[in-house]
Amino acid sequence: MFEELRDLGEQARRVARTLRTLDTNVKNGTLLAIAETILEEEFDILSANSEDIEAGRAAGLDEHMLERLLLTESRLESIAGGVRSVAALPDPVGESFDARTLPNGLRISKRRVPIGVIGVIYESRPNVTVDIAALCLKSGNAAILRGGKEAVHSNRALASAVAAGCEKAGVPGNAVQLVQAQDRALVKDMLTAHEYIDMIIPRGGPGLHRFALENATIPVITGGIGICHVYVDESADPQKVVPIVYNAKVQRPTVCNALDVLLIHSAVAGDLLPQIADDLARAEVTLRCDPRALAILQGHPLVSAAGSEDFDTEFLSLVLAVRVVDSLEEALDHISQHSTQHSDAIITEDYSNAMRFVDAVDSAAVYVNASTRFTDGGEFGLGAEVAISTQRLHARGPMALRELTTYKWVILGDGQVRA
């Protein structure tokens, strides 16, 4: 194991013990101090960011990547605002639940506690450094962050502001630590460092998630990949169909909860598909159609025949695969075979079909008559978002502060022994 990781790990384990029992007031004060420090150190942070931007341009990063990397005064204000809003959220630590008194008089309950040390591996966007730091601190966890090499100077400047903010508030500056070595082998070490890390969150593209899934022997929250379906049922209300499909596909096509595949019942496809296609044409959405959908939409601009891979692709762009089905069950079979279990929706006015869909579709978020775009911590009312989990244990779907905790059993007795 890398020497640096061992050092960071030992420090993280030590500081985690302090963070675990911090008062909510201290944690909130720390977050406010961090927000303040980020704004105070604006000059240093933006200078560091310029170095990354220059190096990125020299290395031939495309404009899209440079745009993600870029920090500005207003972006720093928004990052600091994000930290303040985490301070305003309720503290999940200490919540008691499933409490009861057993027949022998033992008072038993579960109490929510921090997980311990969270490892985060992320790619270019430097704001993740601060977002994750704030969420980990608020939930009483230590963090070991490993950002992308494109953002190395920005991340160091931001992490240094986080550390300075912690120290101002009397919290150890190593509560959140940034890995300095840029060696890729260190990532693999992180994924197996049980002694030091309790949970790994990868934040980035499918390649990173796949790598983490295949190499982590620490619990890992994979997600972020969504091949999302909307099924338009025979009984769907046309007034709902067109806006939901448009919203799910167009409102923000580059994210994981955007629509990828439209399934539509043959009884309504002839009537509704042209309306949907006309509406999507406003945003220049390309449709990749199965033969029956193609027959209905022939002559329509932006329509072409789907290849089979189109039903297994997260497009992240203004492309939509379309397939006509003859029944709800056929749609369910399709979803079961092709979904990445992120977000899938039915549009229907038929009560039994709605219930059948909700029962049968085994995705993190299952919708009736609503856009898949709602799968988001903020939209779900969680106040924040660490990740969207598409794995099955611990947490599914949007994860926020509560999902950065675990629980312990607390048993209060007055001398009970086991018979």
Added chain:
Amino acid sequence: MFEELRDLGEQARRVARTLRTLDTNVKNGTLLAIAETILEEEFDILSANSEDIEAGRAAGLDEHMLERLLLTESRLESIAGGVRSVAALPDPVGESFDARTLPNGLRISKRRVPIGVIGVIYESRPNVTVDIAALCLKSGNAAILRGGKEAVHSNRALASAVAAGCEKAGVPGNAVQLVQAQDRALVKDMLTAHEYIDMIIPRGGPGLHRFALENATIPVITGGIGICHVYVDESADPQKVVPIVYNAKVQRPTVCNALDVLLIHSAVAGDLLPQIADDLARAEVTLRCDPRALAILQGHPLVSAAGSEDFDTEFLSLVLAVRVVDSLEEALDHISQHSTQHSDAIITEDYSNAMRFVDAVDSAAVYVNASTRFTDGGEFGLGAEVAISTQRLHARGPMALRELTTYKWVILGDGQVRA
């Protein structure tokens, strides 16, 4: 990957889709049919078990191992009774929680669903085959079981009774599948077979848990290892101390929630340690003492000096390590350094010390004035026990049916789109 594992995996994925939506009545009927079939096939099962016992004796297994391996008429009755009692437990699947209506009118809730396919790797005791099968079926999960080679004939006979019981009740016989190949390399394959297995439960000794922890890239529920502490505070009620220590150490010393280390405050050690030692002497408990405890107990039979490794040992026998401390904080430091985060207890009449202990000790089960022996699914009122988890995610402490489930978000709308 082993061909057999791939076959079992594909079948498990297919059958999991059926199991996921089975009515509770069908699941309960299946369990009753399994219990019945086990008793009907008693002759075959006991014959198969005789083969294992003979082979074990020939291979030089010790009496303790043979005893664990042995099935008898009455043991089969108790196994069948266990299956019936799982049928009587409430079904966790379908439970709704965290339900609310968002400001935009979306009705959002979490719904409990099966995890999918559970892989279980276990050692000699053949009853695990049936116990786990019953718990997985009741919670709507498919199971892939890999038992120890010592019990291969018994496990096959029991798995065949489980399959026959399923089929009698109209449930696919491959809902619970037993791995046939005895190759150890297959275990490693199981631990990384993401496509087919959602969660791995190892059931066995520390070696197996360690192996699973280090090799599994699938979420794995490690546990079963407990270095458990009782701290006797300055303010402890002597009437509670002696019975709790005796119960925690003696009532069943071979299990993970039995007491290993006694920490006692120096202000009461002189008075209480001799009483504790006298009481434990009834059960011939050996005490391994630090120098201060040794000074107090010198001349006492069954008392010797502790080596440092004695404070990091799960004894699983009638041995107890003893250390005198000068404060609650010293006890907390000791526990923090040596505990395996299983079960730890304080005996105290001081309210603030009780609260401090509960806050500071980060174990799966934290006790005030009660024996650590209560850490058990049955004792905690869960009605069953799959495992006791000492890892931190998904579930900690005793795991039962609910811990074999996850959740999905269900969102019911009437046309909502994201702004």
